[in-house]
Each structure stands twice: as structure tokens, then as C-alpha cells.
Amino acid sequence: MASRRDPWFDNAKMALVTLVVLGHSWVLLPDTVLVEHLYDFLYAWHVPAFVLVTGYLSRSFTYTRARMWGLVRTVAVPYVLFEAGIALFRIHVGGEQLEDLWRDPHWPMWFLSALFFWRLLTPVLRDLWGGLAVAVVVSLVAGLYAGDTLDVARILGLLPFFVMGLKATPERLELLRAPWVKVVSVVVLVGIWLLTARTDQWAATEWLYYRARYDELDVSDSRAFLTRASLLVLGTLGAWAFLALVPRVQGWFTRMGAATLVVYLFHGFAVKGAGYAGWGGFAEQHQALALVVTSVAAVGLSLLLASPPVARVLTHVVDPLGFAGHKVGQAADVAVASQRVDDHAEEVAAQVAAQGHVTSPRG
16 A cells, blocks of 8 residues: 655645745846845755755665666656757747756756756765765865866755755654744744845855855855855755744645646746746836736746646656656556457357357257
């Protein structure tokens, strides 16, 4: 009997992917003080939370043939297809110039590249004693050397959050259900809101992406280590605070949690399309209204893409090999069933013929 999905994680996944769409949509807005504050607040913790949940849900990955094929089918193949798709859209619709297709993941495809390598590292890091400390050291040092190839800078920079998810257990997560933890979580998020009001005074928005080398950020190595370490702490607190506040009730929103990859891969076309259509110009003229409309539209887009009727169709594009395999399996089942019917019919006919021969009168 299959284990029942945990509504808590489906709620968390759907909420987080909605926040991803929301954050990406805010890029269309003018850089007002409020928009910049909202953006920095969100990016201080929601990507770390997304990676942490991804790590937790990756704990069962092993180097078996089935798991490796699943990794290729559901991560590597969508990366190749959608990296090309979003690039063609940006070039032919938006008139942009792009380079290093597939080698340097284009927005927002970095996550699939990272997920592929994080999953490959899972069996090693999951059982490694002191694995979280190792991941923190790797993250701090990565800022000195990591580059753009397959977004290795983000893969290594965000690694502590993935390992944190790998090391989490259902028993430890149950501690988040205590009422006092929820109160502390609200305080934590309020504190992050206050800190990110002055992000430029102690860091910069670019730091929140975990993608730039320290020398590109024009700071000393010691200052860089301190800033990256501070962001790791901030992201950790925010991620756990978010999880503590996610409801565990099951409903229509929960069911959408199974379609987060569909939302992630398709929302970029809509966001980029809105930019190409001139939404930025309207937003410049109507800043307050544009913030509200953009935010509501982003949430609506997430819910639309994750809705069962839409997600069922788009999943075939996200996982074409799985869809093809399913159709081949169905065809094979039909062929086997048809053969069994034919065999049964022949068997019955043979029995009837034999019975007729035995009971027929002699001449």
C-alpha cells in the first residue's frame, strides 16, 4: 500500500513556487523603495527554504538504475528542453542576445542544474558525519572560485540548505509544530523584514543569489566570508520560520503541490512575455497599482498552472519520456489483453469442437 503524501510538504512546495513566481514578477516593476525591500526580504529566505525542502524530499535517492533513470528523465531532460525553449522565446520574441546555451543556465533554469548535482551528491552527503559543517565550508570557499558553468556557484553556495534538508527527520520536524515555535517564527520573519530594509548597508541584492564570486562584489575576502555566513544564518532562520508557519491541513491548495515543477518551468514564458508586451512601461506610470496587479497576477498564474486540468496537460511536456513510456505501456497492456482474448477464444473453440466430436452419432 502506497504511503499517503504529507500535506505539509505539498502546501510548502506550492507556497514556495508561488513565491518564486511572485519574486520573478516583481522584476517587471520599477525599483521603488518598497519593491526593493519586498524583493530583498523574499530572497533572503524563500530560495533557502525551497532548497531545504528539496533536500528533505531527496533523502531517499540512491544510485539504483531506476533512480538514476528517474533523475535523467525528470531533471536532465526538462533542463535540456526548457533551456532551449526559454532561450528561443527570449531571442525570437524578446529580441535578446544569449550565449553559452546549456553551459550557463539561463533564467530560471539554474535550479534544475543544481538539483541534478545535489541529487547525485545525496547518498554521500546524507550519511556523512559533519556533512552540514562541510557544506558550510564549501559554500564559504566557493565564493572565491566558483563560476558560471552549470551555475556551480549556486550549486555550492546553497549547498548547506540542501544538506540541512537531507539531515532533517520527521521527528525533528515535529518540533516545529509547537505553538511557541510559531510565535518565534513570526518574530524571526519580522526581524528579517527589518534587516532587509537596509540590505545595501551590509550587503547587496546580488549577494542573495549566491552566484557571484567575491571579487566581483568588490569586497575583501574577510568581509565576503562574514557576509556569506550572515546570509546563511539569515536564510536558515527564515526557512525554518516559514516551515513552522505552513499549515498541515489538506485541501485544493495541497493537491496543487504535486505540480510545482510545471509552475516553475512554464511561468518564465508568461513573466518574460509580460515584459516584452510593455508591462514595465505601464508599471512606471502607475507604480502602486502595478505592484498590486502584478502580485495578484503572479499568484493567479501559479494557481492556474498548478490546477489539475492544466497541470495534467503540461506535465506531458515537462516529462515527455515518462508520457511516452506510459503510452507504450498502455499499448503493450492492450496488446497483451487482446492476445489473451484471442487465446481464450481459440481455447473455447477447441473445447467446443472436441465436445462435438465426442458426442456425434456413429455412421
